[in-house]
Amino acid sequence: MATGNPGFESLRPMLAPRSLAVIGASEEPTRIGGRPVQSMIRQGFAGELWPVNPKRDRVQGIPAYPGIDALPGVPDAAVVAVPGALAEQAVEALGRRGCRAAIVFTAGFAELGEEGQAAQESLVATARRHGMRLLGPNCLGLFNAPLGYYPIFTSAFDSGWPLEAPAGRGRVGIASQSGAYGTHLFAAARNRGIATPILITTGNEAEVTLGDAIGHLAGDDGVEVIACYSEGVREGPRFLAALEAARRARKPVVMMKVGRSALGASAARSHTASIAGDDAVTGAVLAEFGVHRARDTEELLDVAYAATPRIYPVRNSLGVVSISGGAGVMISDVAEEQGLPMPPMPEAAQDRLRALVPFSNPANPVDCTAQVFNDMSMVGAFARSMVEDGGYASLIAFFTSVGGSPALAPRLRAELNGVKQDHPDRLWVLSVLASPEGVRDYEADGYLVFPDPSRAVAALAAQGRFGEAFARPPRAPVPLPAVSLPATAPDEAEAKRLLAAAGIAPVPEATAASAEEAVEAARSICFPVVMKLLSPDILHKSEVGGVLLNIADEEAVRAGHATLMANAARNAPGARITGVLVARQVLGAVEVALGITRDPVFGPVAMVGLGGVFIEVLRDVALRRCPVDVAEAEAMIRSLRGFPVLDGARGRPKADIPALARALSALSAFAAAAGERLVSVDLNPVLVLPEGEGAFAADAVIEIG
Amino acid sequence: MATGNPGFESLRPMLAPRSLAVIGASEEPTRIGGRPVQSMIRQGFAGELWPVNPKRDRVQGIPAYPGIDALPGVPDAAVVAVPGALAEQAVEALGRRGCRAAIVFTAGFAELGEEGQAAQESLVATARRHGMRLLGPNCLGLFNAPLGYYPIFTSAFDSGWPLEAPAGRGRVGIASQSGAYGTHLFAAARNRGIATPILITTGNEAEVTLGDAIGHLAGDDGVEVIACYSEGVREGPRFLAALEAARRARKPVVMMKVGRSALGASAARSHTASIAGDDAVTGAVLAEFGVHRARDTEELLDVAYAATPRIYPVRNSLGVVSISGGAGVMISDVAEEQGLPMPPMPEAAQDRLRALVPFSNPANPVDCTAQVFNDMSMVGAFARSMVEDGGYASLIAFFTSVGGSPALAPRLRAELNGVKQDHPDRLWVLSVLASPEGVRDYEADGYLVFPDPSRAVAALAAQGRFGEAFARPPRAPVPLPAVSLPATAPDEAEAKRLLAAAGIAPVPEATAASAEEAVEAARSICFPVVMKLLSPDILHKSEVGGVLLNIADEEAVRAGHATLMANAARNAPGARITGVLVARQVLGAVEVALGITRDPVFGPVAMVGLGGVFIEVLRDVALRRCPVDVAEAEAMIRSLRGFPVLDGARGRPKADIPALARALSALSAFAAAAGERLVSVDLNPVLVLPEGEGAFAADAVIEIG
Missing domain, CATH: 3.40.50.720 (NAD(P)-binding Rossmann-like Domain)
Structure with a gap:
């Protein structure tokens, strides 16, 4: 050991x-x-x-x-x-x-x-x-x-x-962590x-934790x-x-x-x-390291079992050869859901196979039909073509009870072994119904045996994801900005300055101490503008009437300033008012929320979700430990169910996804650098303009603990 | 037979x-x-x-x-x-x-x-x-x-x-339908x-179809x-x-x-x-009749196996007794996802069980801890209390390899059998790892045996849904309106008249043949209004500049009329223009789409989905064969992932869901009555106002074949 x-x-x-x-x-x-x-x-x-x-x-x-x-x-x-x-x-x-x-x-x-x-x-x-x-x-x-x-x-x-x-x-x-479940x-x-x-069970984990146990297994040569x-x-x-x-x-x-x-x-x-x-944070951590999170015991065992040949294709693909068109269809359903590609066989190879078995359908799944009962050598010919012409990394051969038939199984095994021995680098599943001894024989030949082809697909897809995770170079460290948090929660303008220094662009805006300064600011920013109260004592401005939209001209700026002051006096009488914020009102943008929360175990966590129903109704968000680099930030954005909204759905122009990814990465770096006093950050909305035009934080709240 | x-x-x-x-x-x-x-x-x-x-x-x-x-x-x-x-x-x-x-x-x-x-x-x-x-x-x-x-x-x-x-x-x-898969x-x-x-395999189904085969099995006393x-x-x-x-x-x-x-x-x-x-239509048909649609062979066999005791609880609930807190947690996860309730044990019963095993956690899941190794009678006491005090219709007893231990299994079996014999009406699962002979023994006692408790939960949940489907009285026929379709596709106003006669209210509106008639109409409808071109030759009005929103006063109506006529002349020069439609512009409504399509096998199908991203990005729609009664229409609406938007999410008032359900049911009855010439209906949007204020079709397109 x-x-x-x-x-x-x-x-x-x-x-x-x-x-x-x-x-x-x-x-x-x-x-x-x-x-x-x-x-x-x-x-x-x-x-x-x-x-x-x-x-x-x-x-x-x-x-x-x-x-x-x-x-x-x-x-x-x-x-x-x-x-x-x-x-x-x-x-x-x-x-x-x-x-x-x-x-x-x-x-x-x-x-x-x-x-x-x-x-x-x-x-x-x-x-x-x-x-x-x-x-x-x-x-x-x-x-x-x-x-x-x-x-x-x-x-x-x-x-x-x-x-x-x-x-x-x-x-x-x-x-x-559970003794009873570990032994189960x-x-x-x-x-x-x-x-x-x-087997290591950690019980109360007063000293040795699950991390210690996994770490030991990672280093122990007796375990793969x-x-x-x-x-x-x-x-x-x-x-x-x-x-x-x-x-x-x-x-x-x-x-x-x-x-x-x-x-x-x-x-x-x-x-x-x-x-x-x-x-959800733990789930994000597992995804980050390429851990397969299993939904139940059987899936856990399926994936672990399929890992035992130790073949982890970096570019996984699935070829299916069967005697049941129906099984092929079922496998295609699961493969699509699992994101495991099933490209068709090359046309020339299909032609050769059709010449062998006239009514076969050799695209992929390849149905070699009941002809195999008359001539089992067809199985070898079809399987060899799938491996050599199709080049699939993973293969499923569905032969159901033929694989358990005393008369037919030995011939089937000989045909497949002929191909397998020439190509030991492929992950082979036999989906057959055989006796326990029959299963052991196939396993000794190097096959994985799954009675249910659907479960085999999920387990094979997992091996490809392992391969991708193993092939990934260790991440370059994300450069962290210098962050010096103020003693107490900053107001919106100060929050935006802090974040801008870390690389997160706010909507063009300026602070103003008086109505005339606000007019000046609006003129330089361009109409229409938004006006907001600035106060370190008011977290939720809209609740006190502290946000005015669609301010179209200079007169409206003066009137708006008076309204904001009156609202502050009436609805937040004790609050210190440090001025007003005048910001460009951005039109035609997709609204996205970016945020930081602090997980008690894993520290600061970055979040991205689309505005509106996506977060509030569908809980459609992506999470990752801070910091994340720009590529990973973009992967988070692309993983959202609502991603098509950013990607040009419904006739919109494509949004500036690279700018949004840069902002998310910068926010995560800010959080990683800020230390434990940073409780949360909420940028909602971030306005994402069409490609090339940028993404701008329209609001920013920083909580300090 | x-x-x-x-x-x-x-x-x-x-x-x-x-x-x-x-x-x-x-x-x-x-x-x-x-x-x-x-x-x-x-x-x-x-x-x-x-x-x-x-x-x-x-x-x-x-x-x-x-x-x-x-x-x-x-x-x-x-x-x-x-x-x-x-x-x-x-x-x-x-x-x-x-x-x-x-x-x-x-x-x-x-x-x-x-x-x-x-x-x-x-x-x-x-x-x-x-x-x-x-x-x-x-x-x-x-x-x-x-x-x-x-x-x-x-x-x-x-x-x-x-x-x-x-x-x-x-x-x-x-x-x-597949021979190879049927025998598999x-x-x-x-x-x-x-x-x-x-077993019946139907092959090409030239004459005997899957429906015939299922119908035979439904009537054959040799099959349950x-x-x-x-x-x-x-x-x-x-x-x-x-x-x-x-x-x-x-x-x-x-x-x-x-x-x-x-x-x-x-x-x-x-x-x-x-x-x-x-x-998707076939899936909706299966749901309508309470058919369990299995995702893979194993789930199919799980559910069929769990049906063999022929206990189909109408009000299903799950009690879990285990020697592993971890298994209880896992089961709780799946039960919630499957919609199978796991109510807690009554407090008094919990107190009694805690008196028996001081550090047990008898809420539900009930973890009776490793104490059972010292005193197996605890298992009987806990199981009896769950059945008699908890009243659960379904039970899972998770005893993993204890259930396969030659020393412990006979005592476990005796304890559980004591309870089971007094309550033969419950659906019992033993989640144990036992030899094939051991499994047969437990099955002979009347238990279902599942090595994996997660799969057991899904199979038990299915039995409750069967019970609900069996208990449902046959649906009263939905009364159909008299529908007489025009010879060709009607324009929007005619389409709305046809649908209004069938009980689907349009937004308050009127047609106008001239600018002055339009002013008159707008006055009686109340401002703001929407104006639209009317033409039997233009299906997509907005593409030809045929829709104007936010028309605030009489002068704007006159200008709008001129704009619409000019747009029609420029963008749809050959189209017959039958006038303009003036409609109330409804504010504060939730936009929903209702529709009818014709399935080649199942005929007219009703569809409901929320407007915006829900249909276009998330494909979040509910389907049902026409006609559907109001209760089923409401069930369709409630099944949408986006349903919270109608139900008061994000601080909105609750929408008038009953009115929307009535409209959907009426639309489905219209389609059922209209005959095969009806190709499709598209009501998009239907504007659903707050509770008690109704739901109104703002647009209507009827295609005739």
Whole structure:
């Protein structure tokens, strides 16, 4: 177990110790302190196993020790399975002896509220004092199967142990915040023939977090694919570093992050009692690193399984050969939804195939018809042409129960293998209904087997996205502006000055201290103009009558000034009025909102959405951690469902999308540079003019904490 | 096989004949004419089996006949497996002898284009002349397993025959336009332990259509659930009657209809060469009858499997008991997305459960924690409280590999069975990882078993929707107005008069033949007004400068009239001008579009969508066959993603939704009454005022064919 990623070395004693003490070891193999001992005896733990039990000389047949001080050596790691306050005492005693890692099963900490939280903090402080890493408390433990190392309490092994990987296949490491769900994933993976050598469950995450666990798997040479389950990421920096480490190591990460619905989020809060980042922000972070966010267990396993051949096409495309036109249509539906291209076969190749089977339809999907029953060599000819002439990176061969027919399957297999052996770089799915043994045979030949072709499409599409994420060069750092926030929330004009200095253009405007200054300003800006009250004490100007539109001439400017002053005196009597803002009224622009919020875990987050119904009714926004460069900002804009509005829908001219992307990137850099006092920024609207004419912030609110 | 639905009696000889002739029977069991003979010999066909082969006395060991005239009696049905033109000769000879049903395997008909189409029409004409029903041509056939009746050509039986249903479980009949996919469905269902006694594949559907097949299954007492696969519905009336027959018989219909994407639709066209209705219209028809439209094979099987206990709760709700808080969160996410309510347990019951397991979280999802390992009776106590205190119609018990543990599973099963036996009316899912034998045991106890809880939620939600569809009283007929369409397309004013007579109010308006008449009209209507050119020759007025807005006074009316006339003379020189329309300019309304299109299969279809980006960018529309009553019209409106815009979003007053629903229903009745000459109606915009103030068509275009 070489650890290629130095940042995560510190979990090594916990994952691969030379010796393990079990504090609270039980003679009874199904008890919490008995399961680890039983499992490690059965599976032949490669290190020293030292049960600690004050009442017994032997536990489950091996020598036991009355206390931590009586151990025959310093344990690299220890399971702590003693109740309540004894847990901290055990950690203290282990620390004094020089143990490096504690796996704490004991419950009754932060999951019970304030008092438990205090006990948990004390426990962690004890571990840290001794330089120990601590998993849990209230965790199920972990396993590292190749070492026979099972410091874990679960009944999942009653129906089988982790599998070894078939030759040439990647192994899947599992990191899970939930113990029960983590072992469920392991067992479900085993039932599908997937090797899962390592499982880490993080429980209350008082010290070791999901990020640590993923980071370890990213660096552990015993694992090629990473599957995760999360109820809410509690800690940002190590999580981000881990995802980047996995990306650089070309290890796909597949994650189920629950709590995406209102009901689910509320259930997650009551289950984990954790302060976690916003679900949508977490989703944006996962997308940023090319993590596949799975909707359910089966999708998670599908994608992880399809990652085991370790073929991640950078330019993915799908070719389909089938004996059912219907299946081809169904696959085409899913491929389009998944954004997986299915280009047609070259015309010349189609002509050759039609010459072979006159009524076939060899465009893609390629239906080779029931003719194959008469002449199975057609399958080989069609498949070879798809690979060599079509050049598809991914292929699905739909042969349903033909693939499970004792009479036909061997011929089918021989035909396909002939092609596959010449082209080992392609991702091949067989969609067949075969016995478990039949499936294993096909898998040994190197195929992925999916009974349901729709699920295969989604899993193949994911491999292409992994390939794209792996191929992406590390992002150049976004240059940050110098930002010096004022002591309190700035008024609109000051906010715009701050943002303009960071590269975000406001609508042409000027401040005026008097009615005549306002006339002067309007004259230089060009009519029509907008007039607004300026006050550091008024956040929402329109609510106090502080915004006037469509001011067409100088007389109207004077009248408007008087109106604004009167409205301020009447509706916001205590507010300091610093003047009025006179701004060009921009016509013919698309209104967009840009914003910054601060996520408790991931820090400042940039947001873009179209104005009007798109944000308020459809919640159509794109999010990204700050800062984002211009290319990523443009990708955010293009991901909006309402993007066609900017792109010339409904007979409008195309909007200046590059200018909007520059503004979004600049705003994100501003937020990244501004530090923790920046609570939020709201630019609403930003007016996006036609191509080449720019994007201008018409309003700006900066909140300071 | 009683047939409870008299409209579909005519397929009985084809599905359950006393005698079957196989024209083109082959000695070779894997050939197209050999498979049916082999299968029926093996499975013991309950009727007479008469192979016809001019060259052999015996086929596969049973007596054969040299020709149709030599048969020992009149066959109720016949398989036709002879090539090309011989097929029609066989049908003719069968018809002359009095045979009632032909199952035509022969290919080379409409799927090959025009010439094949002509041959197919001739074939059907021959069958009809003799009063025969005809399946195919180019079909795989059908089976009716309880009779040992297998007139079908497939290799799917190489790995097993259709199953019988476990006691108490419903049986699933399959109707499929695709032969290969139909048998794939059968084989996949068999692999999941689902009984599928009947499969009908319809091939080219020259005579017997998908609607006939579904209708037969709706009336066949050997089937309780109907699973379908469609690439495009070709025939409307029997399809609609079949879905209504299934609904009345309380038989859920689950359908995969492929071709929902652009790519898929194009693949479907090249596969089936059929003129089929619009996919979105077909989707609306399925929704109307409570059909579950499945996205993939697995969802289809999930929903059909979950229908086999035949419990269809009218008021569905979900209770979840688990040993994993994480699984509870995941289930909550899916339940919210599926619209399946998960109300909390009553407070008093929660208190009682907390007294049993102090740190449990018994709201719903109910996490009974790892305590169950110490005391399995907790599972029974928690489950009983959920059923009796919580009153949930559907329940999921998530016990992952505990349910497959040889040590723990028997105790778990005993605890749950204690509750289940007292409450057989609930729909129970066990989400467990167990061996195939373990799954069968749980199923024999009456549970549905799903390894993945997310999929279980979707399948349970579907059962509630079936319950709602079954409970719905048959709709009262919508009264139709008397409609007499003009000979050619009416101008806007005439179109509005026609629609007003049918109950759709236009914006207050009047026509005027001169400038002074226009002034008079504007005065009585109230300013501001809109003025539009009237011409039967101009469909899109705004393109010729034929629409003027914001006309504020009498002088502007006179000027506007001159402008309109000048624009007409310049931009549409040949057009007949019948005057101008003067209409109230309605302010503060929500703009909605209502429309009618004519689907080639299902006839006139009503459409509603919000104006602006909703239709053009987001394609957010609701469709329904005409006519729809007011309640269904309102349901269409409420199903729009943009519905919040009508419902008071963004600080607007709520719009007059009842008035809009009345207008939509009236429009649909108009279309239903208007007959086939009505090509389309476009009311865009309809201006919906605040509650109680009405909805008015501001424009109307009627196309006549």
